[in-house]
Amino acid sequence: MKCEFCRKRDASIKFPFNPVHFCDQCFQTFLEKKVLKNIRKNKLLKQSHIKISEEDKVEKKVLIHILLKYFSKSNKIELVPKEKENVNAKSVEECATEFLESFLKGSETVSPPENNLLDGVSIYELIKYAELEKITFNKPNFGKIYTMLKKISLNNPSIFFSIFQSGKKIKEKLEKEANNR
Numbered sequence: 001m002k003c004e005f006c007r008k009r010d011a012s013i014k015f016p017f018n019p020v021h022f023c024d025q026c027f028q029t030f031l032e033k034k035v036l037k038n039i040r041k042n043k044l045l046k047q048s049h050i051k052i053s054e055e056d057k058v059e060k061k062v063l064i065h066i067l068l069k070y071f072s073k074s075n076k077i078e079l080v081p082k083e084k085e086n087v088n089a090k091s092v093e094e095c096a097t098e099f100l101e102s103f104l105k106g107s108e109t110v111s112p113p114e115n116n117l118l119d120g121v122s123i124y125e126l127i128k129y130a131e132l133e134k135i136t137f138n139k140p141n142f143g144k145i146y147t148m149l150k151k152i153s154l155n156n157p158s159i160f161f162s163i164f165q166s167g168k169k170i171k172e173k174l175e176k177e178a179n180n181r
Ligand SMILES: [Zn+2]
Pocket: 003, 004, 005, 006, 007, 008, 009, 022, 023, 024, 025, 026, 027
């Protein structure tokens, strides 16, 4: 089967939650474009530098790799301690898990966070990208609820995306109501 993007190279990548077949190169471009789109959407480059902390998590490792690939010459990327960051790096899976956790506890919804440069990006995409670029990272662990959802995702691959989207809608609605008050 050929890659559905370039239609030239053989497809080598297919995620259970996405019907598209990619070749390695087109997948990498696809993921990089998602991150660049999130930067534009959050208007981050117009006002300020992107301040981000280095960690051994796959989210941070891949994100910083992509940022440096595109912005290294423009001095727009600043590596800072964690408390000085002005962006977030949370995958769909982490946002979905956080949302469900806070929802079950009855507390206010916290996810998805502001200025999330990995908005709509799956942890599986990040892991694949890291493998292709030979980036080393620590295995992600988001706790019990994540493990439970991961089991469900074997039969229902889009479960994380569904919860993520619900969390987003609820957050938007709550913010709208707060603004109308
Ligand atoms: Zn391709």
